[in-house]
Amino acid sequence: MPENRPVFVDSSPLGRAGESTRKIMYTVSLTLVPALGVSVWMFGFEALRVLLLAAVFCVGIEFAAFRFSSFKIDSLDGSALLTGILLAMNLPANAPWWLILVGSLVAVGLGKLVFGGLGQNIFNPALVARVFLLISFPVQMTSWLKPGAVDGSTGATPLGILKTEGAGALAQTDLLHLAVGQMGGSLGEVSAIALLLGAAWLFYKKYITWEIPVTFMGAVLVFSGIFYLINPAQYASPLFHLFTGGVMLGALYMATDMVTSPLTFKGKLIFGIGCGFFTALIRLFGAYPEGVSFAILFMNAFVPLLDRYFPDKKFGVLKNE
Amino acid sequence: MLHPLKTFSRGGIHPAYNKFSADRPIEYGTVPERLLIAVNQHIGRPLEVLVKKGEEVTRGSLLAKSSGFVSSNLHAPAAGKVEKITRFPQLGGQIGETIIIKTENPGQSLKEILDSETPQSLRLDALEKEEILKKINEAGLVGMGGAGFPTHVKLSPPQEKPIDHLLINGAECEPYITCDHRLMLERSAELTRGMLILQKLFGGVPVTIGIEDNKPDAVKAMGEALAGKRGLSVAALETKYPQGGEKQLIKAILNREVPSAGLPMDVGVIVQNVATTLAVYEALVYNRPLMERALTVSGNLIKNPGNILLPIGTPVSFIMNRFEIDAARVRLLLSGGPMMGRASFSFESPLTKTSSALLFFDGDYVHRRRENPCIRCGSCIDACPMGLPVAQLTESIKGNLIAAHAKGDIMDCIECGSCTYVCPADRRLVQWMRVGKSIIRREN
Ligand code: SF4
Ligand code: SF4
Numbered sequence: 001m002p003e004n005r006p007v008f009v010d011s012s013p014l015g016r017a018g019e020s021t022r023k024i025m026y027t028v029s030l031t032l033v034p035a036l037g038v039s040v041w042m043f044g045f046e047a048l049r050v051l052l053l054a055a056v057f058c059v060g061i062e063f064a065a066f067r068f069s070s071f072k073i074d075s076l077d078g079s080a081l082l083t084g085i086l087l088a089m090n091l092p093a094n095a096p097w098w099l100i101l102v103g104s105l106v107a108v109g110l111g112k113l114v115f116g117g118l119g120q121n122i123f124n125p126a127l128v129a130r131v132f133l134l135i136s137f138p139v140q141m142t143s144w145l146k147p148g149a150v151d152g153s154t155g156a157t158p159l160g161i162l163k164t165e166g167a168g169a170l171a172q173t174d175l176l177h178l179a180v181g182q183m184g185g186s187l188g189e190v191s192a193i194a195l196l197l198g199a200a201w202l203f204y205k206k207y208i209t210w211e212i213p214v215t216f217m218g219a220v221l222v223f224s225g226i227f228y229l230i231n232p233a234q235y236a237s238p239l240f241h242l243f244t245g246g247v248m249l250g251a252l253y254m255a256t257d258m259v260t261s262p263l264t265f266k267g268k269l270i271f272g273i274g275c276g277f278f279t280a281l282i283r284l285f286g287a288y289p290e291g292v293s294f295a296i297l298f299m300n301a302f303v304p305l306l307d308r309y310f311p312d313k314k315f316g317v318l319k320n321e
Numbered sequence: 322m323l324h325p326l327k328t329f330s331r332g333g334i335h336p337a338y339n340k341f342s343a344d345r346p347i348e349y350g351t352v353p354e355r356l357l358i359a360v361n362q363h364i365g366r367p368l369e370v371l372v373k374k375g376e377e378v379t380r381g382s383l384l385a386k387s388s389g390f391v392s393s394n395l396h397a398p399a400a401g402k403v404e405k406i407t408r409f410p411q412l413g414g415q416i417g418e419t420i421i422i423k424t425e426n427p428g429q430s431l432k433e434i435l436d437s438e439t440p441q442s443l444r445l446d447a448l449e450k451e452e453i454l455k456k457i458n459e460a461g462l463v464g465m466g467g468a469g470f471p472t473h474v475k476l477s478p479p480q481e482k483p484i485d486h487l488l489i490n491g492a493e494c495e496p497y498i499t500c501d502h503r504l505m506l507e508r509s510a511e512l513t514r515g516m517l518i519l520q521k522l523f524g525g526v527p528v529t530i531g532i533e534d535n536k537p538d539a540v541k542a543m544g545e546a547l548a549g550k551r552g553l554s555v556a557a558l559e560t561k562y563p564q565g566g567e568k569q570l571i572k573a574i575l576n577r578e579v580p581s582a583g584l585p586m587d588v589g590v591i592v593q594n595v596a597t598t599l600a601v602y603e604a605l606v607y608n609r610p611l612m613e614r615a616l617t618v619s620g621n622l623i624k625n626p627g628n629i630l631l632p633i634g635t636p637v638s639f640i641m642n643r644f645e646i647d648a649a650r651v652r653l654l655l656s657g658g659p660m661m662g663r664a665s666f667s668f669e670s671p672l673t674k675t676s677s678a679l680l681f682f683d684g685d686y687v688h689r690r691r692e693n694p695c696i697r698c699g700s701c702i703d704a705c706p707m708g709l710p711v712a713q714l715t716e717s718i719k720g721n722l723i724a725a726h727a728k729g730d731i732m733d734c735i736e737c738g739s740c741t742y743v744c745p746a747d748r749r750l751v752q753w754m755r756v757g758k759s760i761i762r763r764e765n
Contacts, residue, residue: 008652008687009414009666011752013738014659015336015496015686019700019745021693074693119694119746207698258698263712307713314708314730315331315568316581 021118024207024258025078029085031198032253036085038191043093047187050095051088057104058084065113079118083107086126089188089249090293091133092144099140103129123300124260127293134293144185157185159245162236163289185245192248199252208256211268212275216251217242219276227284241283246292250275254292260300267306274299326534328559329569332706334739336562336660338535339619342499342626347507347615349432349630350643352399352424356634357671358384359411360418363463364470365391372420376403380434381610384420387458393471394461398612398632399434400425412637412656412670413663419671422634431613431630440606445521453522453605460604461611461674466490466565466594467657469675472601475593476522478586484523485589488574489516489530489598491539492558492565495658498678500615501595503628505532505539508599509546515602516553519593527552530595531574535560562660563737567592569706581733596677611674618644620681622651631672637679638668646681653682660738693746701740701750707733711740715750718757731757 039047063075087107091100110132111125112118134141144157188195202208225238241247246254255261255275262271275295282291360368368385372378378397385395401424409419454473462472478484489512493501505512516528530547532540534557547553556574558564568579570592577588585592593601596614603609612633619626623644631640641648648668655662656676672679701711709730717723723731731754740750 007654007664007666008684009664010653010687011749011755012655012657012659012661012663013742013751014653014655014662014664014682015742016747017334017336017743019743020690020747021696021745024696024698024745077693079696117694119696258696261697263697263699263702263710307710311710312702312708313331314581314733315572315706316578316583316733317708318580 021074022076022078025082027205028202028207028253029078029082031201032085032089032188034194034197035089035188035191035249038194039089039093039187042190043187046093050091050093050100050187051085053097053100054088054091054104055081055084057101058087058108061104061108062113065108073113073117077118079112080108083112083125086188086253087129089253090126090130090186090246092141092186094143095140099133099137102136103133106132119259121259122303123297124254124257127254127297127300130293131297134288157189157245157289158240159283159289162240163283188249188253189244189246192243195248195252202252202256207258208252209268211265212256212261212272213251215269215272216255216276216279217247219273220247220251220280221276223277223280224284235284241280245283245290247279250279250292250296255296255299260303262303262306262310264307264310264312266310266312267303270306270310271299271303274302326559327531327556327573328561328564329566329572329706331708332704332739333561333563333569334704334742335560336496336742338560339496340499340502340535341497342617342619342628343502343536345499345503345625345627347500347503347628347630349430349435350613350632350635351431352427352429352434352632353635353639354424354427355404355636356398356401356422356424356632357409357636357669358395358397358420358422358634359409359671359673360385360395360420362395362469362633362673362675363393364468365389365393365474368392368395370406370418370420372403372406374403374405377401378403378422381612387461387471391471391474393463394459394610396461396610396612397422398634399429410665410667410670412665412673412676414665431632438607438609441608443606445517448518448521448605450522453518456604456608457601460600460609462597462600462604463611463674464594465596465600465611465614465675465677467661467675467677469673472593472597475591476519478591482586483589484586484591485526486575487516487519487523487526487528488570488590488592489519489528489595490565490567490570490592491530491532491536491543491595492570493536493595494533494560494562494565495660495662495678496562497619497680498617498658499619500617500628500677502536502539504595504599504615505530505536506542509542511602512543512595512599513546513550513553514606515598515600516547517550518601518605519598520552523591525552527554529554529556529574531556531558531564531570533558533560533564562739563706563735566706566735566737568735581729614672614674614676616672616676617678618681619678620655621686622646622681622683633674634671636669636671637665640672640679641668641681650683651681652684653680653687655680655682660742661736690747692748695746695748698745700743700745701748704739704743706737706739707735709734711750711754714757715748715753718753718760721760723757723760728761731761734758 062080066073107125107129111128115121278295366389458473
């Protein structure tokens, strides 16, 4: 009998669809290029500097963690890069380098590694860092470069104006300008259209689904719309709320973060509505002009519960237990 | 097709189908020098071996006898002499008791053998149910799609589970495999008669054969063969894996959902495979036990993929010779399809009643990345045709922390492999589900 030679023995399935964590992370990063392009166009070299620093810091910190711990961490799997990019998108273009470093440490260290690394964290790392910085360094985090300002002059965001001076001060704001991105804000808050463009590719690749973005934006529109209808003189229009601040970035990229959003259909709907509701609530009645980060982080905490209590329908099970 | 294609509603994937051998007619194989016949090729009670070393056997002699109701006879596919009875590696990796027969006429064509066997005249209306079941039982029929469950048991549901529809599974949703496709094309008349016999068994209930629409010629051939037969019909199905899963097929064709932990008969249905239905026909019309089967030989290492009829017990090496496969290049040998088939380590392992395909791959096909952390992308859940929260279930299995409420879910997994196929983190999800099942079984 001819001798058996070694062959690979594995259990089925033997083929794979060809997706990988790296592919997803780098694709998501790439889809942010249009929005980053607008930022650089608006804020110039400063924006590029923030972006590069954040990316290098985040990847570097993960790499260091890998070197000096017994964890198996693939620091080039793209997740740290994506965290860095998203962190940069949450920072003002004139953020000093130490602010970015602290932010990266918080994002990668506190936001991700302390939970056990990729996939284990409950809260969105970039948002953990943003909120940490916002509370610890309010001055640096709220001095926004004016778009196109070569002299480095700073100004308030439209939402900041709304909070401090009321809806009347916004009378001349042009919605189209807001949508294209001609406003003050963090790197990722400037252009709604560029963000939508990038997200369209993610929809096509099925890396994000419609549930969270649609319910998030829908809830912002509905809740801010109710108050606009009650008193348009005091409250800004729902479209203004949709196109300013972090709603686009939050709804398309931050709330849809795979790791920190629900897995089930109903869970996603509730999550999105919750994000939108709390965003509107904080904007309308809170102390801060912007509420997206707080709202998403708050809803992140409910994700395990949403997954557990709003499961998808199983085959052959009529009512979920 | 005027009608929208039928399909199961939830989950499913679209792997590359690679049905290279779809237009290759089923060849007649020959009798190899040695047949290595695994004693236990079925699910159920082990068999009682009837032959001894040195004993002469003829084609159709009973080699091993079923030892209870859920069990299935085993016959010699060709005349010869029992050389030895030993433990031998099987396709799929397990070591099992095997009867090795040195054949009398190696090289004899199966066509010659089959042509010499004459059909009896069969009067369908004179057949008694008991007689049909008895013949199926004696012939040693098992589900030939891969499960190997004794057919007569499946066809004997308890009184309190009335059957009102029979389904024939011609979906053949696994990539590469084409033998059922060819059987539907080449033997549609006999298949139709097999369907009529099954219909008779259940008092004339409707019988529907479901075929994926990537086989339009089979849909057409079966449609023509079934024309004018009362209660017999074809359902064209969307091409989507696992359309041929029993529960998915029932959902697609009849829109009935087999309840969790239940069986098709709980919703009044029994599903039979195409090859099994043909074997039923042969058992009744030729009195022929299950001794050979059609299988697909394919993979990325083969120049001329094909379909071939071979005696059960034919060793893989014999097939490799015939299809000119260079053993030195084979890195992966699969019996069955790439989604649910099993990898084997021995080129001497023999075919069984359930071997629907032998696939030969080189190293390029072998997937060897390590498991990465779950990024909660949800792909596995979207792909799961059973709607299971796969990511969470497997995590709990890995940690050996299976919650009481999760046990039913884990047992409902049909092991289709869709979850592992799509997972970007290379997590071995169906593999963990299997581990979970065995943990739960051990507890009970
Ligand atoms: S193998 Fe099981 S868990 Fe995975 S997709 Fe199939 S049924 Fe779902
Ligand atoms: S497909 Fe893989 S990475 Fe995605 S949720 Fe399932 S187990 Fe996690």
